Structure formats: C-alpha cells, structure tokens
Amino acid sequence: MIRLENVSKTFRLPGGLRKTVVRDLTMTIPRGRSLALLGRNGAGKSSLLRLIAGTLRPDSGRVIHGCRVSWPLGFSGSFHRAMSGIQNVRFVARIYGVDADELIAFVREFSELGDYLHQPVAVYSAGMKARLAFGVSMGIRFDVYLVDETIAVGDADFKRKCRAVFEDRLSASDVIMVSHAPGPLRSYCDCGLVLENGRLEYYDDVEDAIARHVANLSAGHAGAALREAHEELS
Numbered sequence: 001m002i003r004l005e006n007v008s009k010t011f012r013l014p015g016g017l018r019k020t021v022v023r024d025l026t027m028t029i030p031r032g033r034s035l036a037l038l039g040r041n042g043a044g045k046s047s048l049l050r051l052i053a054g055t056l057r058p059d060s061g062r063v064i065h066g067c068r069v070s071w072p073l074g075f076s077g078s079f080h081r082a083m084s085g086i087q088n089v090r091f092v093a094r095i096y097g098v099d100a101d102e103l104i105a106f107v108r109e110f111s112e113l114g115d116y117l118h119q120p121v122a123v124y125s126a127g128m129k130a131r132l133a134f135g136v137s138m139g140i141r142f143d144v145y146l147v148d149e150t151i152a153v154g155d156a157d158f159k160r161k162c163r164a165v166f167e168d169r170l171s172a173s174d175v176i177m178v179s180h181a182p183g184p185l186r187s188y189c190d191c192g193l194v195l196e197n198g199r200l201e202y203y204d205d206v207e208d209a210i211a212r213h214v215a216n217l218s219a220g221h222a223g224a225a226l227r228e229a230h231e232e233l234s
Helices: 045-053 085-096 100-111 114-118 126-139 156-169 182-188 206-233
Strands: 002-012 018-029 035-038 060-065 069-072 144-148 174-178 191-196 199-203
Touching (some): 002 045, 018 045, 018 199, 035 206, 045 144, 085 100, 085 114, 100 126, 191 206, 199 206
Parallel strands (some): 035 191, 069 144
Antiparallel strands (some): 002 060
C-alpha cells in the first residue's frame, strides 16, 4: 500500500501568488487497484505523482511506501550526463538493490542503443534518453508503476515493444496513471482520483472519475465564458 498522511504541498508563483497542489491530504492507496489520476491543466497531477514517487518532498506530512513504487515511467531527469548509459544503469541498480548485470542485459536488449550505452548520456538525443529511461523503468520489477502521460516512445515498432513489456509488468503490478486521453485510463485503470483546487476525490469506478473530470472541465469553460461576457458588457 501507499499511504499519504496529512500531506500538503504548495508552490510559489510569480507575483507572490501560491499554487496549492494538495492540502492536508490523508488517504491510503491499496494494492490490487489501478488508479487514473485526472485533473485540469495546472491542477498539480504531475506534482502529486512526484510526491507519491518520493522525488518531491511535501511541505508537511509524509508519504509511506509499504511496497516498491517506481519513479514516473520514462523519467530521465536523474541521469548523470557525464556518466555513460551503463554507468547510470549500474547506479540505479545499486539504489534499488537489484542485480546490476541483469539490469544492464535487459536495458541493452530493450533500448537497442548498442555502443551508445558506453557513451556519456550528454551526447544522447532526447529519443535515446527516453529509450534508456524506459529500459531502466521496465527492467526493475515494481509493485506500483507511476505513469505521467507516456507509456511508449520512439517509432511505431519501439512503441509496440514498450506497450508489450508494460502490459506484461501489469500482470503482477498496479499503476497510477495521469493522462488527458480517456482511452489509456479505461484500458489500464479500474478506479480514479480527481484533483481539483487542491482537493482529491476518489471514485471506485474509473468511469465515474472520468465523468466527474469532464463535468469539472465543462463548469470551468462555462465560468470562463460568463466572465468574458461580463467583461464585454462592462
């Protein structure tokens, strides 16, 4: 399980304003459920995912992992640019306590980067870094995979390869997924969370979560149209 206890997180914006992601949030995410995380642009979905991953610290409260939780799938921001691909893989293997040689063998076959694995990550293209990141993500068996929009990268063949491995992993693992497209959420998730104005609502059926999100968007559009009409009449 993953438990958030009294978690709050805000960001300071230009002009002295503050953006609240969550406020005093307490909830338990059990094993055996796959969650869709929905919310309008700027609601803080990616930040909440990073809080769950442990890559972003809350202002107050704590996040407790009772299982092995991934970083957001395909995230390459933590790779050391001066180190080679293989050196980065070895470093990640040590952190997560997995066999480095086995992880390197998996990443080598999965990423199809060949000799570039021996080159510094600084010379990689964005696509090459994404292949390396996906390889490392899929090479470690997590109980819960975190997905922020992307479950596949590269050309059509490599995307099929990504999806096949991802779906194989989910046969024994759960997922918490952020996506603006309802298709992937319906395919991989069975329940949902809707983030709105720093508050999180849980829905036991993903369809109810999607419906609530759509209603929030519709209300926002209506409010914007009303404000625009008021300004024109002023």
